[in-house]
Amino acid sequence: MQKKRAIVTGGGTGGHLYPALAIIEAISVDYDISYVGNPSRIEADVVPQKGIPFYAIPSIYLRSGLLSRAALALMLVWGTLKGFWLVLRLRPKLIIGVGGFVSVPMMLAGWIARRRLVLHEQNVGPGQANRFLGRIAKMPILTTFPVEKRHFPKNEMTVTGCPVRKSFWTLSKEESRTQLGLSNSNKVILIVGGSGGAVALNDAAATLCKLIPERPDLVLLHGTGRNYFDSVSQTRNALPKDVQERYRVFEYLDETAVFMSAADMIVSRSGASTLSEIFCSNLPSVLVPSPNVAENHQLANALFAQEANASVVLEEGPDFEARILKATTQVLDDDVLRSRMSDAAKQNCRGKDAGQKILTFVNALTAT
Numbered sequence: 001m002q003k004k005r006a007i008v009t010g011g012g013t014g015g016h017l018y019p020a021l022a023i024i025e026a027i028s029v030d031y032d033i034s035y036v037g038n039p040s041r042i043e044a045d046v047v048p049q050k051g052i053p054f055y056a057i058p059s060i061y062l063r064s065g066l067l068s069r070a071a072l073a074l075m076l077v078w079g080t081l082k083g084f085w086l087v088l089r090l091r092p093k094l095i096i097g098v099g100g101f102v103s104v105p106m107m108l109a110g111w112i113a114r115r116r117l118v119l120h121e122q123n124v125g126p127g128q129a130n131r132f133l134g135r136i137a138k139m140p141i142l143t144t145f146p147v148e149k150r151h152f153p154k155n156e157m158t159v160t161g162c163p164v165r166k167s168f169w170t171l172s173k174e175e176s177r178t179q180l181g182l183s184n185s186n187k188v189i190l191i192v193g194g195s196g197g198a199v200a201l202n203d204a205a206a207t208l209c210k211l212i213p214e215r216p217d218l219v220l221l222h223g224t225g226r227n228y229f230d231s232v233s234q235t236r237n238a239l240p241k242d243v244q245e246r247y248r249v250f251e252y253l254d255e256t257a258v259f260m261s262a263a264d265m266i267v268s269r270s271g272a273s274t275l276s277e278i279f280c281s282n283l284p285s286v287l288v289p290s291p292n293v294a295e296n297h298q299l300a301n302a303l304f305a306q307e308a309n310a311s312v313v314l315e316e317g318p319d320f321e322a323r324i325l326k327a328t329t330q331v332l333d334d335d336v337l338r339s340r341m342s343d344a345a346k347q348n349c350r351g352k353d354a355g356q357k358i359l360t361f362v363n364a365l366t367a368t
Contacts, residue, residue: 004366005091009036009106010098010129011043012059014194015271015293019122019144020098022163022273024052026355027362034090036083038102057082059102079105080112087113093366096120099127111137116365118142119155120358122162122272125300126151140365142358144272144350145304160357161350162273167257168280169352176262186219187332190263190283192253194271197225200288200316202232204267205247207321208328212243218332219246221263223253257281265331265338267324270302270313278305279349284341285311286327310344 008024011017020043024033037043039056047054057079083106087095095110096118097103110117117139121130124145134141134152141147141155144162177184189208193201205222212218224232229251236249253259260266260281268274270287278285287305289298305311312327314320331338 003030003032004093006031006033006094006096006362007036007086007090007092007106007110008033008096008098009057010100010103011037012041012100012102013293014042014196015122015273016098016100017043017046018273019120019162020096021046021050022165022355023096023098023120023358024050026163027359030359030363031094034086034092036086036102036106038100041102055086057086057102057105059100059105076105076108080108083107083109084113087115094118094362096362097130097133098122099130101129104129104133107133108136111139116362118362118365120144120160120162121147123297123301124304125295125297127295127297140361142361144276144354145301158357158361159350160361161352161354162276163355163358164273164277164280164351165257167255168260168277169349171257171261173261176258179258180221180262182219182262185217187215187217188219188221188263189328189332190221190223190259190266190268192223192256192259192266192268192274193225193228194269194274194290197223197228198269198288198290199228200320201267201269202228203321204288204324204328205232206235207325208267209239209243209247210325211329212246213240220248221259222247222249223259224249224251226251265328267328270298270305270311272297272301275301275305276349276351276354279310279345280351282342282346282349284331284338284345286324286331287311287313288316288324289313291316305345305348308344308348310341310348 008020034053035047036055038059094116097107098120120142122144134155141152141157142160191205265284267286270289287302289302302313306313
């Protein structure tokens with residue numbers, strides 16, 4: 001049976017790209033997929049490496065000021081024309097938008113060409129691009145978390161979750177710790193600031209190192225991000241030898257599932273895909289939302305997790321190091337609290353069957 005053709009569009013950040021790649025992996029069983037993104041953003045490097053055909057539409061971000069808005073309007077017109085040309089060339093049955101300004105012209109082109117359209121919203125608080133598209137065109141919205149109806153009053157929403165890799169629920173703690181050379185008796189804290197890293201999380205790691213001398217079973221695993229590996233390594237090398245042995249730093253966590261499965265708790269940012277992975281790992285978390293993302297959506301994600309009793313949320317600001325030390329210690333030392341948080345995370349894990357839900361949904365859509 002010949003596969004149907006589809007386009008996935010969006011990006012600009014890993015928060016849009018990696019959920020898009022997870023969706024592509026889930027639906028590629030029935031669809032030949034092309035990706036449309038920004039030639040100067042992360043998707044232009046990553047997508048071709050995955051063997052997925054990549055097509056570029058230029059995009060700029062919305063800023064205040066008359067000239068910026070005029071430039072955005074011109075770019076939108078040009079991008080929509082190029083998107084329409086791609087529709088004629090690729091003849092997709094379906095176009096899936098995952099957010100980011102680059103998705104807007106491609107989705108508009110698909111709307112004009114009367115193609116089947118779907119939006120996937122990763123965050124609790126939708127971004128500008130998806131909100132704009134939801135106002136312009138009536139299309140189904142698939143969400144990772146429950147999203148308030150006021151954000152998409154014209155559209156039907158379905159909570160599917162965001163697909164995560166199978167290893168997030170098949171790896172045992174014992175297997176993961178064996179791979180990482182850890183003992184079952186260790187208490188393990190995982191600290192992750194995202195692929196690019198985060199100064200606040202690196203500072204938090206340095207603070208949490210103070211716990212190591214008084215806790216002989218404690219191990220810190222720290223994903224520094226590529227931007228900060230050298231500087232964090234220098235800081236680690238200045239620590240006493242016994243602390244260094246139990247503070248392990250990594251430039252990038254390629255097999256995130258192994259690290260999450262091995263951990264007793266995580267200190268992390270709260271991007272949508274990261275939070276989905278934390279939930280599917282049933283992992284208690286202290287979340288430090290990035291203040292540098294559009295519309296502060298990481299804070300909304302983190303507060304959702306906290307209201308579900310799966311996480312403790314700390315915002316950056318005064319006395320951050322003291323607050324992160326207190327919160328982490330409280331979770332680490334309270335077995336009952338960690339168990340409750342783990343159960344709450346498990347109850348909010350939608351990533352296990354999200355891929356099949358999305359595939360079933362889009363197949364029903366393209367069959368009509």
